[in-house]
Amino acid sequence: MSSDADATGPTQATEPQARVLLAGSLHPLVLLLRLLDGIRQSVFPLVLGIASEPMFLAVAAVVFLLHVGQGLLRYLTFHYTLTTDELRTREGLLHRQERRIPIDRIQDIGFESTLLRRALGLAVVRVETASGQGVEAQLDSLSQADAERLREALLAARSLRVGAVESADPEVAAPRAPMPDPEWTVYRAESSMLLLRGLTDLRFGAMAVAAYGAYELADQLGMFTRLQGVGNTFEQWLRGFPTVVAASLLAGLVAAVLAFSSATAALGNLLAFHGFRLTLRADALSCRFGLITTRQKTLPRARIQRVRVEQTWLRRLLSVAVARADSAGAGRGVDDEAPGGYDVIVPLAPLQSIGAMLPAALPGFESERGSVRRASPRLVLRLAARGAIEAIVLAAVLWPAVGASAAFAFLWLPVAWLLGRLAWHGLEFGLFERHIYLRTGLLGHYRVYVPTHKVQAVSVHQGPLQRALGLAEIAVFVAGGPPTRIPDLELADARAMLSDLASRAALAAMQDWRNPAV
């Protein structure tokens, strides 16, 4: 450890203020993991080799040796160093790679340990930056104590830097690293809520994929010819019953399939988010969760670009919601869930308690005053007009093929109008002193909160229909993910918001420049 600190001597000379806080390498038990990995990788050729061609034995040996050798090499050469300025990782013997991540740029520190790693007392440390590629550096694996120490040192270094820059208050500027800040629990998930999360999981897409996979498998195994016979007898068996009984039998079957998928989703959620706890310490939020694979992530509050509170229609009926926080470089679509649930800050809770928790993620939100506004009612008109255009185009396209029946395309018109009504009812927004609030959704409710000082750019957009109706859409660009769009504002409102937000963003940006650590 001390030799490592010496190795960084020359760099210290060029950066006089940088001081090594922590240095180390991977935990030796990683070798065991790599060994198991190697065995797992070579099992398939090994079995093949024993069963048929002995040549595969050589393949198995090569795969095994390569895997273990790579693991050994990585273990021997991997070192990390944390200075007051940056986190440095170094690895490789011939192809040497050194990575430096400035502490200011670190968005997020997460831990992940699978069951096996936990049994060995190991954790994978994931360091995220705003580059948009997600994980920038992955330390696989450190002992849990080392991982914890690294996180503490990183957070302390961060708050030291923030303190040093915000030195208006002399007491704050004093080094406060040795004295850990108190940690308070913002939210602790109850198992009943996690169960509900699973039961209200409407992932029909995932079910469809699973069904397709099953279909493929059945097709490969040539089960369909056999199934056809089964199907025929089933059909005849069904026909034996009166219609009502047959219908209810079918409905029962569908219900059973749905119940099964709900049950698996509930179980999956219970395992993934078991013991979810959201805590706040100093200026960082952290989440700890998981039963089999435990995960922990730390998200400095100043890095939060956007908080989303989402209710699908089913969860809205039960007035419960999910909350997520986007940090810069998340690079995910609005509706996507981050793998492993890393962006979730509340897996499921009553909407009211989420409202009460919001200030923990959005500092200053508790003192926000201002009214929530509705979009222009001409939104309905616009969507109906768009529906009419679509119906006309559809009718014109269908006319040559089906003749007068193409008029059925106009049935789309009332549907479009209804959708417009729903969209208008779902839409509300507010521009508060320090946050933008937006709620959208037809049946569900999707709320978005954006701190105005995180705004990167603003734009007002008008399509031809919107111009005819005097409407405009405003897009607010932040560093995490796609822009937040508020559709169908009155043009005058949109212009006012555009100027207001743009000048606030410019002001906030100038303050960020004077105060770069925040």
Added chain:
Amino acid sequence: MDSHDEVPQPTADDERPAPVAVASEQRLERRVVAYWYATHLVRALAMAAMFVVVSRSLRAEIELPAWSEYVAWGLAIAVVVSALVVPAWAYATWRFSVDDRLLSMRFGMLFVEDRRVPVPRMQHVDISRGPIERLFGLATFVVFTAGNEGSAFRLPGLSQARAEALRDGVLRARGRDVV
């Protein structure tokens, strides 16, 4: 309802969001119209030719109703006409202004866009010049902000000198605040 395609042109000017008070508005270089005509017309003629040729060869292969030929010709003519209209129209709608706080851009014919990018939020600025752009002595000023999607904002049709002046202005405005 059918009329909204005609609405934009006559009322275009009062429909546009109000100009920024701080900086004076600027327009693109006039010769960008020539550049756009050159590129758009070449592309449009190629597309029109493709439509006609494809419909001909399709008719030779499979049986299509007689009016499919007219559709192809209609499409071809529409593409060429739009290439004739778009450059001048686009030039007429483009406005931008810049001061040491904000870069504002307004443009669009049917779909109107009004963008504000705070100068201190710019992560880096580029000047890009394609080969045909260079022939016309033009440059595109590209601004990047943090984030992944839609984080590049392009300002086309500037002379090299103007683009450089813009870049220097932005860097100066930022430099002052860094200190």
